[in-house]
Amino acid sequence: MARAISPRKKLMWTALSWGIGLMIFFPIMWTFLTSFKSESTAISDPPVWLFFDWTTENYSTVLARSNYPLALMNSIIIAVGSTLLGILIAVPAAWAMAFVPGKRTKDVLLWMLSTKMLPAVGVLYPLVLIAKYFGIMDSRILLVVILMLINLPIIVWMLYTYFREIPGEILEAARMDGANLKNEIIYVLTPMAVPGIASTILLNIILAWNEAFWTILLTTVNAAPLTKFIASFSAPEGLFYAKLSAASIMAIAPILIMGWFSQKQLVRGLTFGAVK
């Protein structure tokens, strides 16, 4: 039976959740407001909240100065491509670790995660030289592969955790019914793990979307995604916060909208198996 919560306590928790939510959302809202201000209003002291001359000039300047559609397209292809490729490799890997664990499975998992501790810059030069050798510098395929490799440990870990929640007996029953390995993974395991796979996909798209080391250093023009687009609007010498805000909003809007529509799946996936 669920515990009864007093209305006062409920109110307190609601207020606290709203407070934390607003605190997290505030920077995005402020960036949004700043993107409609003039440069001088953007730095005015005390700050101006809502009552200023709203202008879309920053957006038109940003659009005129750079190729936003290309950067957006590159971001989508790189983020979605690397995630799907990662899932394709990670599902069998996580299946093996979850249902046929060996003596060293735990070590393998830890080793995979440990690769995330390597400072990225340590492998920058080898990777640039390899990419140059194959003639794929500044190409989407290079970034799809690199980001897939970078996020693979996380994808495998997440899927492994979800798969572990699925009773092995169900898979055994499928085997008894004559399902081979391929059918077992595709028709039995995957449908049961859909919430987990969906949230893994969403989380990894977000991670790949925000990745700002490799995407900036391995691209010039053709494969340059939104991270590089933003980098052209921040300025250490000159106050261009309004333009930077406009560029930032344009860069985060697609992922924000995607997150908004899929928040149910995200929450469901992230809390999948948390309550037994």
Next chain:
Amino acid sequence: MNTKQRMLGTTVGLGLMAGLASVALAEEITIATVNNGDMVRMQSLSPQWEKDTGNTINWVVLEENVLRQNVTTDISTGGGQYDVMTIGTYEAPIWGNNGWLVSLNEGMADDWNADDLLPAIRGGLTVDGELVAAPFYGESSMVMYRKDLMEKAGLEMPEAPTWDFIREAAAAMTDRDNEINGICARGKAGWGENMAFLTAMSNSFGARWFDMDWAPQFESEAWSNTLNFYLDMMKESGPAGAANNGFNENLTLFQQGKCGMWIDATVAASFVTNPKDSTVADQVGFALAPDTGLGKRGNWLWAWSLAIPTSSEKQDVAKDFVSWATGQGYTALVAENEGWANVPPGTRTSLYENQDYLDAAPFAQMTLNSINSADPQKPTVEEVPYTGVQFVAIPEFAGIANQVGQQFSNALAGNQTAEEALENAQALTLEEMEAAGY
């Protein structure tokens, strides 16, 4: 085939050939540049060059630090992604020495006059007699001050002030109740942040980074005088939280009328005098960076220049573009489209002889004097083995100066004394330099 048909055939044939020729000649080059106002303007005017030559440009416009990471990775691996790179005076001598940059002594357009370049700027971009980059715009640092506050304090700013005068004036202008700080200066840690300011300042106090044997000199009296003076002055008259202030933070304070004086890049002059953004636009005066009478002033010298990496496969087209963008013709083009005040400053003598420019830019003479008073070949009072005014042109410098900058910024925040900061700076510089084999 009748005559008409023959003529038609010939015409079509010739037309096709001409078309093919122009296709074969038209090249696409990739240019990496910083996103400051002058460079963005170059980008917006470049269709003119594309129209004149038939070539096209791919622009990669980035924030300074990101640009530096990008082009350094590319040039050191021979990546060949860029045909023209925008580089600073710090990179030019190092990359030139490594043989990574194409010499511009030959192959530039006939009307591109190298002798017209300002000697201080040209000197900083020359390696073994070879010009390795063409300056696009140059800048130094100077004192910007509020005429009204100076008058209220009963003082008059000399054209070439001393540090003692600056400190005295700063104290007199400070009015903390009304949020007015006598002096604003960089405090944020970083080789291009507080260390640019403090290294240039130390030159005027007779200090230097290294002696002729490359031994670090932070234990010298001159460095102690520099840092103590800076910390005391900032404590007396600087803004709260100065240890976090870089160019943009100080620019904001100055434009909001919260600084009596600000010592920073000459490029700031156009911002603080712009009535659209600055509340004190009509009250700003300029003076040379201060000195202590030792023969060196506390100003730096920087130029953003266009260079061509040897890994570029389109060096001739690249040279043609560099000639166009850094030549006198470009200056005239900017003046025609955007007015003389928006012409990239600080690279050519002829610009400072142009009355139209002098009329349009009230800070022009001060910029020129500031640039001319900085000598990257001989930046310090005592002899040094390096070039560079606010930096030391060795590859290890950026890393070391970032760490030293942390020490000094910490001292400004009140977490350690000047002596402790200098002691730490000496120890870490010594360690890094020994590890680098000096």
